[in-house]
Amino acid sequence: MKVIATITELQQTLTPLRQGGAKIALVPTMGALHNGHLSLIAAAQKQADIVVCSIFVNPTQFTDPKDLEKYPRPLEHDIKMLTEAGCNFVFMPSVKEMYPSYPTPENWKIDLGPAEFVLEGEFRKGHYQGVTQIVYKLFDAVKPEVAFFGQKDFQQVLMIKNMVLELGLAVDIVTCPIIRETDGLAMSSRNIHLNKADREHSLALSKALFYIEENYTTQPIDRLVEQAKAMISSVEGVELDYLTIVNGDTLLPIKEKASNNTVALIAAKVGETRLIDNVIIN
Numbered sequence: 001m002k003v004i005a006t007i008t009e010l011q012q013t014l015t016p017l018r019q020g021g022a023k024i025a026l027v028p029t030m031g032a033l034h035n036g037h038l039s040l041i042a043a044a045q046k047q048a049d050i051v052v053c054s055i056f057v058n059p060t061q062f063t064d065p066k067d068l069e070k071y072p073r074p075l076e077h078d079i080k081m082l083t084e085a086g087c088n089f090v091f092m093p094s095v096k097e098m099y100p101s102y103p104t105p106e107n108w109k110i111d112l113g114p115a116e117f118v119l120e121g122e123f124r125k126g127h128y129q130g131v132t133q134i135v136y137k138l139f140d141a142v143k144p145e146v147a148f149f150g151q152k153d154f155q156q157v158l159m160i161k162n163m164v165l166e167l168g169l170a171v172d173i174v175t176c177p178i179i180r181e182t183d184g185l186a187m188s189s190r191n192i193h194l195n196k197a198d199r200e201h202s203l204a205l206s207k208a209l210f211y212i213e214e215n216y217t218t219q220p221i222d223r224l225v226e227q228a229k230a231m232i233s234s235v236e237g238v239e240l241d242y243l244t245i246v247n248g249d250t251l252l253p254i255k256e257k258a259s260n261n262t263v264a265l266i267a268a269k270v271g272e273t274r275l276i277d278n279v280i281i282n
C-alpha cells in the first residue's frame, strides 16, 4: 500500500489508473480505524478496482477544540490495518494541504436542507458544513466514482447525499451497515476513551435501540420512546442528548407508524465520551 500526503502526488498516481479504465473508490475516515472501517474497505474492494482510504482529522467539523485535540491518531496502527486489508492507497494530507489558509476559515456554506439543523446539528452547530466541506475537497482530490460511509453516522450520510444532489456531483454514495462488538456496542473510534465502567454503561445505548426495534410492531411510538428513555436514565453515568424515532429523510419525529424509512437514533454522553448509535426499523 502506498502512503500519499499531497493532492498533486495523489492525482499524478490516480489519473493514469483512471485513464486505463480503473474504477476508483474512496473510503473517507478520520483514522483510529476499527473493524467498522475495514468493512467499508471490504465493500469498496468488491465494487471497485482501486481503493483509496483517506485519513484526515478534519478541524472544521469539530465544534469543541478539546474534542479535536484529544481525537485519537494511532497512525502506525492504521497503516498496518489498511496494508493487511489490501487497501491500495492511503491519503494522509496535512491540515495546510487541505486548508491552505488555515486557521483562517474558507468560504463554505451549502444548503443541506432542514435536516442539517436537527439532532447532531442541534448539539454540534456547523458540524455538517465542516463534514461536507472536507468530503467535497476529498472528492475533488480523489475523483472517485463511488464513496463508502458507515450507517452509524446516519445523519452524516444523509447530509453527504444532500450535498451530492445540491452540487450535482458524479459520485455514488454507498452506506454500509453498523458493525457492533459482540455485546452490541456500535464500533467507534471514540470507544477508545471509555474506561471499564463507561464501557459497561455504554451498552445502555444499543439496548434501548434494540428494545425499540423488538417492540416496534406491538407498542405505540410514545410508549416505545418513553420506555427506552427510562432504560437509559436507570443507568449511572449516561446522560441522554436525544432518543427519537424519525423519518429517515426529514429526521423529524414520526407520530404515526410508517411501513418504511423509519429510524431510531440516540446520542448520549457516557462518562466524558459522547456516543451515537441508531437502528433502521424498516
Ligand code: PAF
Pocket (backbone or CB within 6 Å): 028, 029, 030, 031, 056, 058, 061, 131, 134, 135, 153, 156
Ligand atoms: O465519519 C468520519 O470519519 C468523518 O466525518 C469524515 C466523513 C471522514 C469526514 O471528515
